Amino acid sequence: MATAATAHHEEHPYGITRWLYTTNHKDIGTLYLWFSFAMAIVGGTMALVIRAELWQPGLQIVEPGFFNQMTALHGLIMVFGLVMPAFVGLANWQIPMMIGAPDMALPRMNNWSFWILPPAGTLLLLSLFAPGGAPQAGWTLYPPLTIQMGMGMDFVILSVHMLGISSVLGSINIIATILNMRAPGLTLMKMPLFVWTWLVTAFLLLAAIPVLAGAVTMLLTDRHFGTHFFNAAGGGDPVMFQHVFWFFGHPEVYILVLPAFGVFSQIIPTFSRKPLFGYESMVYATMSIAFLSFVVWAHHMYTVGMPTAGELFFMYTTMMIAVPTGVKVFNWVATMWRGSLSFETPMLYAIAGVFLFTIGGLSGLMLSITPADFQYHDTYFVVAHFHYVIFAGSVLAIIGAVYYWMPKWTGHMYNETLGKWHFWLTMIGFNLTFFPQHFLGLAGMPRRIPDYALQFTEFNQWSTVGAFILALAQLLFLYIVIQTIRGGEKASGRVWEGAEGLEWTVPSPAPYHTFATPPKIR
Amino acid sequence: MAKWFIRTTRAAVAIVAAVGMLLIPTIAAAEYGFDFQRPVTEIAHDLLWLHHLIFIICVIIFVGVFGVMFYSLAAHRKSRGHKAATFHESTRLEVVWTIIPFFILVGMAYPSTTTLLKMDDVTNSDLTVKITGHQWKWQYEYLDQDVSFFSVLATPQAQIHNEAKKDPHYLLEVDKPLVLPVGKKVRFLVTGADVIHAWWVPQLGLKKDAIPGFINEIWARIDEPGTYRGQCAELCGKDHGYMPIVVQAVSDEEFKTWIGEQKKLKVAAAAAAERSWSKEELIEHGKEIYNKTCVACHQANGKGVPGVFPAIAGSKIATGPVDGHLNIVMNGKPGTAMQAFAGQLNDVDLAAVVSYERNAFGNNTGDVVQPSQVKALRK
Numbered sequence: 024m025a026t027a028a029t030a031h032h033e034e035h036p037y038g039i040t041r042w043l044y045t046t047n048h049k050d051i052g053t054l055y056l057w058f059s060f061a062m063a064i065v066g067g068t069m070a071l072v073i074r075a076e077l078w079q080p081g082l083q084i085v086e087p088g089f090f091n092q093m094t095a096l097h098g099l100i101m102v103f104g105l106v107m108p109a110f111v112g113l114a115n116w117q118i119p120m121m122i123g124a125p126d127m128a129l130p131r132m133n134n135w136s137f138w139i140l141p142p143a144g145t146l147l148l149l150s151l152f153a154p155g156g157a158p159q160a161g162w163t164l165y166p167p168l169t170i171q172m173g174m175g176m177d178f179v180i181l182s183v184h185m186l187g188i189s190s191v192l193g194s195i196n197i198i199a200t201i202l203n204m205r206a207p208g209l210t211l212m213k214m215p216l217f218v219w220t221w222l223v224t225a226f227l228l229l230a231a232i233p234v235l236a237g238a239v240t241m242l243l244t245d246r247h248f249g250t251h252f253f254n255a256a257g258g259g260d261p262v263m264f265q266h267v268f269w270f271f272g273h274p275e276v277y278i279l280v281l282p283a284f285g286v287f288s289q290i291i292p293t294f295s296r297k298p299l300f301g302y303e304s305m306v307y308a309t310m311s312i313a314f315l316s317f318v319v320w321a322h323h324m325y326t327v328g329m330p331t332a333g334e335l336f337f338m339y340t341t342m343m344i345a346v347p348t349g350v351k352v353f354n355w356v357a358t359m360w361r362g363s364l365s366f367e368t369p370m371l372y373a374i375a376g377v378f379l380f381t382i383g384g385l386s387g388l389m390l391s392i393t394p395a396d397f398q399y400h401d402t403y404f405v406v407a408h409f410h411y412v413i414f415a416g417s418v419l420a421i422i423g424a425v426y427y428w429m430p431k432w433t434g435h436m437y438n439e440t441l442g443k444w445h446f447w448l449t450m451i452g453f454n455l456t457f458f459p460q461h462f463l464g465l466a467g468m469p470r471r472i473p474d475y476a477l478q479f480t481e482f483n484q485w486s487t488v489g490a491f492i493l494a495l496a497q498l499l500f501l502y503i504v505i506q507t508i509r510g511g512e513k514a515s516g517r518v519w520e521g522a523e524g525l526e527w528t529v530p531s532p533a534p535y536h537t538f539a540t541p542p543k544i545r
Numbered sequence: 546m547a548k549w550f551i552r553t554t555r556a557a558v559a560i561v562a563a564v565g566m567l568l569i570p571t572i573a574a575a576e577y578g579f580d581f582q583r584p585v586t587e588i589a590h591d592l593l594w595l596h597h598l599i600f601i602i603c604v605i606i607f608v609g610v611f612g613v614m615f616y617s618l619a620a621h622r623k624s625r626g627h628k629a630a631t632f633h634e635s636t637r638l639e640v641v642w643t644i645i646p647f648f649i650l651v652g653m654a655y656p657s658t659t660t661l662l663k664m665d666d667v668t669n670s671d672l673t674v675k676i677t678g679h680q681w682k683w684q685y686e687y688l689d690q691d692v693s694f695f696s697v698l699a700t701p702q703a704q705i706h707n708e709a710k711k712d713p714h715y716l717l718e719v720d721k722p723l724v725l726p727v728g729k730k731v732r733f734l735v736t737g738a739d740v741i742h743a744w745w746v747p748q749l750g751l752k753k754d755a756i757p758g759f760i761n762e763i764w765a766r767i768d769e770p771g772t773y774r775g776q777c778a779e780l781c782g783k784d785h786g787y788m789p790i791v792v793q794a795v796s797d798e799e800f801k802t803w804i805g806e807q808k809k810l811k812v813a814a815a816a817a818a819e820r821s822w823s824k825e826e827l828i829e830h831g832k833e834i835y836n837k838t839c840v841a842c843h844q845a846n847g848k849g850v851p852g853v854f855p856a857i858a859g860s861k862i863a864t865g866p867v868d869g870h871l872n873i874v875m876n877g878k879p880g881t882a883m884q885a886f887a888g889q890l891n892d893v894d895l896a897a898v899v900s901y902e903r904n905a906f907g908n909n910t911g912d913v914v915q916p917s918q919v920k921a922l923r924k
Contacts, residue, residue, distance in 0.1 A: 080715060081706065082706055087783050087786060091783065155852045155853045156853075159782060165741060165779075165780070166740075167739065167740045171881070255758020256758065261741060261756055262759065296623070296629040297631065298631070300632075300633050301635075301638075301639055303634070304634075326753055327761075328761035328762075331662065338658075342653065346643060346646050349642065352610060358633075359614060359618070360617045361621055361630040361632075362629045364618060364622050364623055365623045378611060381610070385603040385606065388599070388603060388653075389603060394661045394664055395596045395599060397592065397752045398747060402778070466578025466579065467578070467747040467775070467776075469776050469786075471786075472786030474786050474787070476715055477713065478578055479578075
């Protein structure tokens with residue numbers, strides 16, 4: 024009887040309805056991850072259009088208006104389409120398995136929060152085909168420029184609302200799952216760091232996303248219903264949008280990067296064969312970063328002309344963020360110190376992620392210095408900085424996490440040789456693309472321009488070569504993932520010699536339903 | 546595993562070398578800018594110094610932390626038979642690496658604060674220039690001298706579209722530079738007319754947003770005569786990349802002479818508006834104005850950009866009643882990128898450009914608009 028019941032549980036519908044109707048956290052996690060990969064291809068293609076146009080001075084491939092559409096959509100797609108869904112996908116797959124829960128707390132809502140995404144992403148892309156095309160105002164959507172835009176802007180506003188609703192539903196689910204569904208005995212301070220960082224991130228999302236929704240709604244009413252929130256001639260304030268946007272936007276940066284810190288904190292101890300150093304300080308550092316992220320927003324807008332006291336306040340609070348972030352980096356290094364290190368692909372991604380993210384963190388510290396920022400602001404130095412944070416922090420963590428947990432998901436080991444190829448090509452492509460952009464910015468190249476003065480040519484060419492290497496390397500990633508799904512060396516339950524945690528106690532591939540009865544925690 | 550690792554590392558090194566070889570010729574030929582442009586004001590010097598200070602501190606921290614990590618990566622490998630230790634916490638260490646960075650930050654905050662206070666002190670200026678950002682040009686008004694003009698990109702479209710060789714100052718040249726005296730404290734009032742722009746000249750150490758409805762204050766005292774170039778730094782629409790800034794710093798005497806000339810030009814322009822102009826004169830001058838002022842949106846062929854900027858060729862406005870055409874050129878169309886040009890162009894320019902538009906692009910209406918008609922409409 025028992026075996027029959029288990030077999031029954033393993034059954035799931037086949038074909039399209041399995042994916043449309045699914046309430047299974049593993050299926051939904053898979054959907055999120057594939058959606059994210061599709062968006063990465065679209066957003067990456069746009070980046071290649073940008074880099075191809077910037078190969079040399081003059082206009083060759085696209086007109087300035089279309090170039091601006093590319094920069095705006097590339098930003099929106101990578102933030103809302105690639106990084107956020109990828110981390111929600113990882114959360115869906117891993118959090119129930121890591122806390123010994125049978126599924127997410129709110130499975131039907133889980134289905135809904137995923138299935139809002141494809142229409143939202145489609146709407147975002149459809150804006151390209153609206154009269155006048157997609158908005159040409161950057162992902163930050165500053166008015167009054169966005170008031171001038173065509174109908175494509177309204178597509179984007181609706182799309183941002185839908186993406187926001189999806190994120191809020193997703194975070195409610197994650198909070199409910201973590202707070203209610205932990206196996207008996209798994210106290211909060213025993214949770215894996217990935218679960219902790221996601222818990223904090225989910226609260227950040229709940230607080231930040233509605234603020235963004237408010238900002239874009241005000242844009243919508245300014246555009247169509249005669250309000251003047253951001254129109255100075257009507258008594259409004261264009262700078263207020265920036266305050267509201269960045270009140271969302273800065274926590275958003277940590278929404279993108281805290282789960283990455285969680286991933287690093289899982290992978291590094293595993294391949295160091297040594298427990299995470301300073302677990303408690305990691306938890307408190309995560310919370311400090313989250314708190315500080317709400318009081319630093321105006322460092323994105325030092326040049327708007329704030330009172331001196333305001334600029335000093337935001338400079339000091341921003342510099343403070345370096346302290347808890349530094350604690351995290353020191354803890355990771357201390358975890359590796361005197362470990363027994365091996366360098367499988369996930370570990371390479373984690374080490375590179377910490378190393379390169381710290382470059383972005385330190386350039387962020389430079390940017391926090393208000394007077395110096397007057398030279399850095401809105402140049403390629405900023406572009407280099409946030410790609411070192413978001414690509415090296417978040418995207419490398421996502422790729423590392425996929426290599427780390429893919430044997431658990433598929434039951435097969437990936438091809439280690441190809442994995443290392445993928446890693447090194449990504450490293451070369453990424454650094455060649457973005458490192459020279461630091462120099463471009465310092466030397467005076469503004470961001471978001473389709474054409475540039477002659478002295479910027481060489482570094483732009485390096486950058487373009489790097490971008491194509493980086494993009495092609497990701498096709499290798501797709502190949503590796505498909506190859507691993509279809510077959511390969513069988514993975515054991517534990518997968519990695521140094522792996523600790525509940526997800527490694529179930530067989531690989533993880534059964535469709537895990538922990539129907541809660542595990543015992545020592 | 547180790548063998549694979551060595552082989553992939555070797556392959557990676559080979560790829561880096563190959564890419565490097567490709568780039569070496571360009572390295573040799575290029576003048577590379579790695580750092581800030583040479584500063585020419587006290588503030589810009591301070592910013593360069595501050596930038597170097599913070600950068601060096603960051604590099605020292607980075608090398609220190611990752612020196613430890615790379616030592617560990619080399620020494621504590623499983624493949625070398627290193628056995629993992631079991632320690633996993635130390636309150637003393639956590640306190641140390643919280644407190645030390647804090648004090649480093651305090652050390653960085655002190656010079657930053659003093660520099661910021663200096664930058665924000667706009668009192669006791671010798672000269673005030675109002676800077677207004679428009680899509681996509683800069684307007685400069687010398688408030689005490691009653692001189693004002695627009696400054697637009699001078700790089701020809703042919704160079705942008707790769708039909709002609711690019712000048713050394715490609716995209717960084719304007720028809721009329723902002724002329725300023727050296728050694729004087731110049732205060733700038735920065736604002737925007739339509740959307741947000743940002744006025745940035747790296748060598749002066751100045752960047753400030755030009756925001757509609759706000760007036761921001763900045764200042765500079767330029768040390769030496771010369772030409773200093775910059776660009777709009779805040780995304781302001783289609784031609785954001787095409788609104789450069791050129792500052793020409795001259796001695797005080799040359800500056801006074803220049804102001805005198807500007808006043809004479811203004812008188813001459815007023816006189817020109819009084820006489821009657823021939824059709825050929827108007828069309829020739831109008832073409833010049835069109836190519837400077839209108840071409841960015843309505844395009845060189847007058848066909849505009851479908852769905853974004855309307856065509857002038859065959860348009861109802863440019864072939865309909867003259868007054869309607871003048872009205873839209875002079876007063877603009879609210880809620881669109883079409884600006885009110887009454888304040889930007891003089892009577893001759895307006896008459897000429899409207900005459901040109903009514904006879905170019907196959908609009909052959911034969912209409913001619915005289916400066917006097919424009920002048921009458923201004924009242």
